[in-house]
Every structure is written in structure tokens, then in C-alpha cells.
Amino acid sequence: MPIVIIKLMWAVGALFSFVLSLVGFVLPIIPGIPFAVFTLICVEKLSPRFHKWLLNTKLVRKFRVRFPKLAKVLV
Numbered sequence: 001m002p003i004v005i006i007k008l009m010w011a012v013g014a015l016f017s018f019v020l021s022l023v024g025f026v027l028p029i030i031p032g033i034p035f036a037v038f039t040l041i042c043v044e045k046l047s048p049r050f051h052k053w054l055l056n057t058k059l060v061r062k063f064r065v066r067f068p069k070l071a072k073v074l075v
Contacts, residue, residue, distance in 0.1 A: 007046055010042050010043075010045045010046040011042075011046055013038070013042040014039050014042035014043050014046060017035045017036075017038040017039040017042060018035070018036075018039045020032075020035040021033075021035035021036040021038075021039055024036075040054070
């Protein structure tokens, strides 16, 4: 598959999950947090610059210090 198609699929996934997370935060029927997390995963796969920024945030650095084994799997 060409790289453009793969990036387009990640972008569509990010947009779709973002909309579902917004709906989930407004309506109590749909949980919003899993869709927000999936949005971050999609954008991370879409943009290497966003991935680098995400790894350098204070929250992720604290998580990596407190839970190093779990951080290797998740981050």
C-alpha cells in the first residue's frame, strides 16, 4: 500500500474517533475516553512530529519514571 493511503486511513480514523469522543463526552450512552485515546493513537501514527512532542510532555515523562515496565509497552 502506498504511504499516502495509509496516512489517509489514520487521518480518517482520527477524525471519526474524535467526533465519537465528543459525542461520548456530551451523551452518557457512549464512553468518550476510549475514543479520545484512540484519537491520540491515530494522530501519533499520522505525524512523527506529534509523537515526538507527546513523548516530551511532562505527563508522559512522569508516567515513564513511575511505571517503567508499563511505559515500555504503552509508549
